Amino acid sequence: MKLYNTLTKEVEEFIPHNKNEVTMYTCGPTVYHYAHIGNLRTYIMEDILEKTLNYLGYNVKRCMNITDVGHLTSDSDTGEDKMLKGAKREHKTVMEIAKMYTDAYFSDCQKLNLAKPKIVSPATDNIDNYIEMIEKLIKKEYAYISNGNVYFNVSKLDDYYALTNHKENEMVVGAREGVKEDLGKINQSDFVLWFTKSKFDDQELKWESPWGLGYPGWHIECSCISLKYLGEYLDIHCGGVDNIFPHHTNEIAQTEATIGHKWCSYWVHGEHLNDQSGKMSKSKGEFLTVSLLENKGYDPIAYRFMCLQSHYRNQLMFSYDSLDNSVQALEKLKNKIRNLKEDGEVKDLETFRFKFKEALGNDLNTSLAITVLYDVLKSELNNSSKLALIKEFDTVFSLNLLEEKKLNKDLIENIETLLEKRKQAKIDKNFNLADEIRKEIEDLGVTIKDTREGTIYSLK
């Protein structure tokens, strides 16, 4: 298995710290609003990665956080807590909001066939751990207290910018509008570990700490949760590219300062989904959620398919045209598969299996893996063998390729009766009637197809 590692900027052979056991940490959602499909693109990539590793025989232990607290707009005390903002908007308490959007998030995941990580931990469940870790950092003199907040001192590290090519003196403070310099810091890139002072005194969730009543900075949760559940040697850490700096950079800083050795070997980042105006966001353009797509009549799986046809490290352009494209393609693909009927012994799977593994094993080239699927369909293999391969591939793709939609009994009887009538009409050359009956059947949501063996039907 080869993976592109942001840390080395190279595609590397993946070697877990502990033989076949893989530890994987993926940054989870901030539950102050619905996830948009751009957010979900990264989770789709992570899902494919996890399933590919499983397919290749690894045992993956994956952990994800749920950010349900104190996600400020910035470390410099400007901006507003997102959870609080969400709560105000919905006239609910912060915890109610968190619950509501956490549920919504997992519901979206389910619709996209995203496996739930073995370990899911809300940020608010681990406050004691953060405090403990921050105390350690202060004791080791990596952290200092200033203006009531606890900061991490990045100048104590040899290589704070390991993940990026940033240089401290070339960075522009306030490159982004609304960001103001925090005068309490020693270095420009120092970040907050614990807040006791914020311009937003109405911050709802606060905890007692050695530094006073306050709440954690927004990088500490991922470090802590990861250490708590996955140990001091992490194999893979994932997230969106926007997390590279500062979030992941800071995670590395505080974690390695705490444990005193290298922490995570492979950093895997997913590129963004863009729309015509650039990066998709919650504040501009159409707010594209899974539910919105569903309301417009799209099967969320078609979006998953769209993502798989591109590479996770390339930006992908969203448009309804390309989603329509994927809808068509997926439908055709499933039709082809539906037409395969078992016909004997399963054999000769290795060639395609190898190609499939090679595609995914090459830094998750899902697009090429999809091509292998089409190659299987066009191959000389018998149907049973094709079906066996498709079933295997779909453990990674998760596109419901073999899904047989269930017809209920009454519906079947109804259709059988109508088909009999239509058959008679055709014999009588009464094609108008035959067409009417076909229309009637289609209105029931069923497609029919005339073949030499008779008429067959399936759910649309």
Added chain:
RNA sequence: GGGCCUGUAGCCAAGUGGUAAGGCAUGGGACUGCAACUCCCUGAUCGCUGGUUCAAAUCCGGUCGGGCCCUCCA
């Protein structure tokens, strides 16, 4: 100002030195009472421009265009 990614047929998109995968759409054909489904056939020299090389979409330089990050973000 600094860092990074990207430009392949109408559209989406693989492909990192040896003369361009795949999908969707289009057009033509087979099948059908018609249709749907399915099957067969159908298209690009890779933004532009210099260079390296026996050989470049692939490497290097320039140029034009699109996008991202630099303390909200997947």
